[in-house]
Amino acid sequence: MTAPLRWPITAGRVRAIGVLREADRTVAAESVATLSLIESKRFLAALRKPFTPNAALRRALKRGNELGIEVTFSIEELEAKRHDRKGFDCGEELLNQYLRR
Numbered sequence: 001m002t003a004p005l006r007w008p009i010t011a012g013r014v015r016a017i018g019v020l021r022e023a024d025r026t027v028a029a030e031s032v033a034t035l036s037l038i039e040s041k042r043f044l045a046a047l048r049k050p051f052t053p054n055a056a057l058r059r060a061l062k063r064g065n066e067l068g069i070e071v072t073f074s075i076e077e078l079e080a081k082r083h084d085r086k087g088f089d090c091g092e093e094l095l096n097q098y099l100r101r
Contacts, residue, residue: 039098046095054091 035043053061064071078085078099085100 042094042098046090046092049092052091 061071088099089096090099
């Protein structure tokens with residue numbers, strides 16, 4: 001036996017889903033950063049070095065685990081209002097310089 005649909009599928013909902021998918025594609029296409037050759041080399045060199053969490057991040061991860069919080073990492077665009085670029089330090093000076101700009 002098939003479970004009943006909660007919401008009927010209407011032409012309006014189908015159009016709304018299509019619009020949302022197109023909006024996602026547009027945002028993804030416009031969120032691309034183009035690096036110069038030297039910036040690309042620096043970025044790739046920094047990625048080759050394994051990530052090691054600093055002491056503050058290790059404490060935060062431990063605390064999150066104690067609270068039962070699943071910790072995930074994501075890559076997002078740096079925004080001046082939300083991210084302190086001047087105080088950023090990942091331990092890789094070339095990447096620090098790039099991200100502080």
